[in-house]
Structures are given as C-alpha cells and as structure tokens.
Amino acid sequence: MAAYGLYTHIQSNRRRSIALLIGLFFLVYVLVFAGALAAEGMTTDARLDYLLRAAWYDFLLALPWATLGAALWILIAYHFHQAMIDAVTGGREVTRTEEPRLYNLLENLCISRGIPMPKLRVIDDVALNAFATGLNDKQYSITVTRGLQQALNDTELEAVLGHELTHIRNGDVRMLVIAVVIAGAISFFGEMIFRLMFQRGRWGGGRSGGGGRKGSGAAIAIVIALGLIVLAWVLSIVIRFALSRQREYLADAGSVELTKNPDGMIRALRKIEGRGELPRANSAVMEMCVDNPRTDFSDIFATHPPIDKRVEALVEHAGGHDPGPLALPPPEDMIPDDSGAQPSGPWSDRELGRAPPEGGPWGPRGPWGPWRRN
Numbered sequence: 001m002a003a004y005g006l007y008t009h010i011q012s013n014r015r016r017s018i019a020l021l022i023g024l025f026f027l028v029y030v031l032v033f034a035g036a037l038a039a040e041g042m043t044t045d046a047r048l049d050y051l052l053r054a055a056w057y058d059f060l061l062a063l064p065w066a067t068l069g070a071a072l073w074i075l076i077a078y079h080f081h082q083a084m085i086d087a088v089t090g091g092r093e094v095t096r097t098e099e100p101r102l103y104n105l106l107e108n109l110c111i112s113r114g115i116p117m118p119k120l121r122v123i124d125d126v127a128l129n130a131f132a133t134g135l136n137d138k139q140y141s142i143t144v145t146r147g148l149q150q151a152l153n154d155t156e157l158e159a160v161l162g163h164e165l166t167h168i169r170n171g172d173v174r175m176l177v178i179a180v181v182i183a184g185a186i187s188f189f190g191e192m193i194f195r196l197m198f199q200r201g202r203w204g205g206g207r208s209g210g211g212g213r214k215g216s217g218a219a220i221a222i223v224i225a226l227g228l229i230v231l232a233w234v235l236s237i238v239i240r241f242a243l244s245r246q247r248e249y250l251a252d253a254g255s256v257e258l259t260k261n262p263d264g265m266i267r268a269l270r271k272i273e274g275r276g277e278l279p280r281a282n283s284a285v286m287e288m289c290v291d292n293p294r295t296d297f298s299d300i301f302a303t304h305p306p307i308d309k310r311v312e313a314l315v316e317h318a319g320g321h322d323p324g325p326l327a328l329p330p331p332e333d334m335i336p337d338d339s340g341a342q343p344s345g346p347w348s349d350r351e352l353g354r355a356p357p358e359g360g361p362w363g364p365r366g367p368w369g370p371w372r373r374n
Contacts, residue, residue: 020178025070027232032066033059034228041221048217077181089281091121091143105158109258118142129276131288132164132173140168151271159255159264166254172247180284186236248304262320266311270326273307
C-alpha cells in the first residue's frame with residue numbers, strides 16, 4: 001500500500017499519456033475519413049469502390065488541416081483547460097486569506113514532502129467532492145467543494161487533500177486531463193461532421209460518377225461513414241474507461257502515507273459516499289473526482305472502485321477502522337467538527353498534544369516564532 005511515488009506507476013502513466021495523445025490523432029483521422037465518405041455518398045451516385053477512392057482522396061487533402069486542428073485543440077487545452085473546467089463546475093481560485101483552514105492543511109502536507117504547492121480552488125456547491133487538475137507544476141490545482149469543507153473535519157479534509165496530491169505526484173492528473181481533451185475533441189469533430197452531413201444532404205447536388213448505377217453505392221457508403229463515426233465515439237469512451245481503477249487505491253494509500261492516519265481517509269470516504277455528484281459537471285470532470293457515483297448496470301463503466309472496496313483495502317492493508325456508512329445533517333446545518341482548530345499537519349500541535357496558541361494557528365510571529373500570550 002506504499003503507493004506514493006511508485007516509480008512503475010508513474011512510468012506507466014507517462015506511457016499511457018503518450019498513447020492517449022496518439023489515439024487522439026487516430027480518432028480524429030477516422031472521423032475526417034468518415035466525413036469525407038459521407039459527403040461523397042450524399043453528393044455522388046456511384047459504385048462503392050469509386051466512393052471509397054474519392055473519399056480517400058478527399059481525406060488526403062484534408063489530412064494536413066485535420067492534423068493542424070487536432071494540434072491546435074491540444075494547444076488550447078494545454079493553456080486553457082483549467083478555465084474550461086472552471087466554467088463547467090463554477091470553481092474559483094482562492095488564497096490563504098480567503099480560505100486559511102484549507103490553505104494551511106495543504107501547505108503542511110506539501111512542506112512535509114517537499115512538494116510544490118498547487119493552486120487551490122473552491123466550488124460553491126453542497127456536494128462532497130474534490131479533484132485535481134493540471135499538466136505541469138505551474139498548472140496543478142486542487143479543487144474542493146464548499147460542502148466538503150463543511151462536512152469534513154480537519155483530519156478528514158487533510159486526507160482528501162493528500163489523496164489529490166498523490167494523484168498529482170503519480171501522474172494520474174495529467175493522464176485524466178488528456179483523456180478529457182480527447183473526449184472534447186471527438187465531440188467537436190463528430191458534431192462538425194454531422195452538421196456537414198446535414199447541410200450536404202439538404203443542399204448538395206446529386207452528380208453521378210464512376211459509371212455506376214444510380215444510388216448503387218451511396219447508401220452503403222453513408223452507412224459505413226456512420227459506423228466509423230460511432231466507432232470513433234465508442235473508442236473515445238473505451239479509452240477513458242480503460243484508465244485503471246487501481247489509481248484510486250494507490251491515491252488512498254498515498255494519502256495514508258502522507259497523513260499517517262488511515263482512519264481519516266476512511267471516514268472521509270464514508271462521508272463522501274453517495275454525496276459526491278456535481279450537478280454542473282459532465283462525466284469527464286466527474287472521472288477526476290475523489291468519488292464518481294455509479295449504480296446498478298452503469299457501475300460496469302465506472303472509473304472508480306466502490307467506496308466499500310476502497311475502505312476494505314484501507315482496513316486490510318493500512319490497519320484502519322471502518323465506522324460503516326455515516327449519516328450527515330442537512331447541508332445548511334453542517335459545521336466542521338473542529339472548525340477553527342489548527343490543521344493536523346506534520347508539525348501540528350494537535351499531534352504533539354499541545355493546545356494551539358492564541359492569535360492564529362501559527363502564533364503571533366509566524367510558523368517558527370515563539371508562542372507568546374498577551
């Protein structure tokens with residue numbers, strides 16, 4: 001269960017990230033050929049072999065533009081993916097002044113391992129969830145919901161932050177963001193081709209070519225094109241679902257290694273259980289969260305293992321104690337169990353059995369100054 005910094009897992013994620021980018025270009029090319037074949041089938045009455053040759057010629061002409069478009073999409077996503085995710089979820093960046101409790105918890109964890117401090121974001125939603133985003137050290141960010149802050153005490157919230165830090169260190173975040181980029185690209189190109197097909201079908205002519213009987217291959221060509229479009233869409237989903245559920249077990253274990261408290265992670269998972277659905281987030285964003293609720297048949301396609309399995313692993317391998325499902329008060333009545341107390345980081349006074357000094361958790365003179373009481 002000592003997952004934090006696992007070299008093999010990090011290397012595997014790097015290889016998968018490269019494979020995902022290659023897969024993105026492949027799926028875009030499939031969509032471009034499908035669009036060319038559909039256009040030929042809707043505007044030309046000819047044999048199927050003629051339509052396939054014409055579509056291949058059109059594809060070769062469009063190939064440089066398709067490559068440029070996919071590269072441009074990646075470039076835009078690289079620089080603006082956080083803004084896109086914030087637009088979907090309503091997240092906003094916060095500072096230490098705005099969220100001192102949250103900021104201090106994360107800072108303690110980062111200092112304890114020498115990890116660069118990611119940005120902090122908050123979503124004003126009663127759901128209980130969190131996720132990390134970014135493609136490099138300058139972009140990494142951890143987003144938590146307001147409901148999570150209210151429902152979890154410092155120990156539990158620290159465990160969730162440790163979970164997200166492990167995702168960042170293990171390379172899971174980079175891989176998931178690339179998967180989101182693929183989903184967006186396939187949706188964009190697929191919609192563009194369907195619009196093209198609609199316009200061609202409505203306004204296009206019906207030139208004949210290839211010496212074939214009228215309509216002999218057009219219908220088949222259109223069916224093949226639609227099949228390729230569906231195939232690309234299904235493959236984009238399969239790529240996302242192929243992301244191993246194991247990463248969540250590893251992130252849970254990494255959180256325990258950071259905090260030295262398996263019970264904090266277990267209680268956090270029990271509180272989040274069934275309360276993590278973000279109404280404004282799409283499925284791609286939910287795949288990056290601590291928990292992505294799935295039930296019944298849809299659990300077959302889940303990107304996260306069930307909470308029960310994750311808790312069971314923590315109990316078996318980390319020596320934690322499972323309290324079972326936890327009931328929570330209504331969102332408006334939820335107050336952190338130890339609101340205002342000093343974060344339980346690696347140098348926490350709570351861990352040392354001392355009461356925090358007056359004048360703030362760090363004392364009047366900062367984290368290394370002497371404690372003085374007026």
